[in-house]
Amino acid sequence: MSERIRVAVLGAAGRMGSTTVRAVEAAPDLELVAALDAGDDLARVTAAGAQVAVDFTVPSVTEQNVHALVDAGVHAVVGATGWDDASLARVRDHLADRPGVGVLIAPNFALGAVLTMAFAARAARWFESVEVVELHHPDKVDAPSGTALHTAHAIARARRAAGVAASPDATEQSLDGARGAVVDDVHVHAVRLRGLTAHEEVLLGNPGEQLTIRHDSFDRVSFMPGVLLGVRQVASRPGLTVGLEHLLDLD
Ligand SMILES: NC(=O)C1=CN([C@@H]2O[C@H](COP(=O)(O)OP(=O)(O)OC[C@H]3O[C@@H](n4cnc5c(N)ncnc54)[C@H](OP(=O)(O)O)[C@@H]3O)[C@@H](O)[C@H]2O)C=CC1
Numbered sequence: 001m002s003e004r005i006r007v008a009v010l011g012a013a014g015r016m017g018s019t020t021v022r023a024v025e026a027a028p029d030l031e032l033v034a035a036l037d038a039g040d041d042l043a044r045v046t047a048a049g050a051q052v053a054v055d056f057t058v059p060s061v062t063e064q065n066v067h068a069l070v071d072a073g074v075h076a077v078v079g080a081t082g083w084d085d086a087s088l089a090r091v092r093d094h095l096a097d098r099p100g101v102g103v104l105i106a107p108n109f110a111l112g113a114v115l116t117m118a119f120a121a122r123a124a125r126w127f128e129s130v131e132v133v134e135l136h137h138p139d140k141v142d143a144p145s146g147t148a149l150h151t152a153h154a155i156a157r158a159r160r161a162a163g164v165a166a167s168p169d170a171t172e173q174s175l176d177g178a179r180g181a182v183v184d185d186v187h188v189h190a191v192r193l194r195g196l197t198a199h200e201e202v203l204l205g206n207p208g209e210q211l212t213i214r215h216d217s218f219d220r221v222s223f224m225p226g227v228l229l230g231v232r233q234v235a236s237r238p239g240l241t242v243g244l245e246h247l248l249d250l251d
Pocket residue numbers: 010011012013014015016017036037038039040056057058059061078079080081082106107108109110146223
């Protein structure tokens with residue numbers, strides 16, 4: 001058998017990090033060499049000889065982790081959310097000085113969620129109205145979800161390319177937040193409810209008809225095939241890749 005890929009996990013004590021630790025340990029072609037959580041020194045990643053680090057930390061620290069990993073020449077697979085155009089641009093610029101290093105940032109590693117985004121972008125030009133609803137467990141610290149942001153931007157790009165107008169909305173008077181957040185002209189609504197894990201609905205409306213595209217992650221194991229695919233492929237994709245769709249031939 002060829003050499004196993006040496007993997008570090010950041011945020012290893014968290015919900016996603018601990019699931020990732022178990023998935024890496026169970027994969028015959030991967031070797032878990034470091035598991036770090038808050039307070040641990042990132043230097044342990046290089047000391048352990050990690051080739052790839054998976055970041056499932058929190059939005060407030062993930063960017064600084066990625067820059068440190070890039071400096072150390074360690075490929076990064078990033079699931080933590082909190083990214084925007086400015087932080088992505090900083091990583092892209094940094095990588096320009098470190099040829100050969102790959103960073104994959106994916107707002108959602110569940111295959112069904114990636115397909116939901118792709119289907120929604122494909123359908124978006126054919127409907128007058130489109131809105132996104134994301135539903136999550138109440139321990140989530142960011143809203144709207146990274147997935148919903150990615151979905152809204154993909155929908156907006158597709159509608160702009162097709163010359164479709166913004167969704168109609170006659171609202172003149174509303175309480176703050178009643179119509180959700182407006183992301184790239186797409187309304188995005190966030191629900192936080194005990195019992196939920198991670199769910200998204202894209203609602204597309206035309207006169208007399210509605211298409212609903214819905215994905216449910218009932219368990220965090222749903223993200224693991226995508227995470228492991230990222231770990232296996234990131235070294236062969238130098239530079240910044242945003243979204244798992246690029247590894248699935250869906251872009
Ligand atoms: N891309 C995807 O498919 C998915 C992405 N996510 C995203 O992943 C992130 C983590 O989610 P989740 O696991 O639920 O959150 P958790 O809060 O359960 O886990 C985050 C962990 O990171 C730790 N942490 C905080 N700061 C650091 C640091 N500097 N270095 C190392 N570890 C640190 C936290 O420690 P402490 O609690 O002590 O602060 C905690 O143990 C979120 O942004 C979430 O949106 C979630 C699911 C799927």
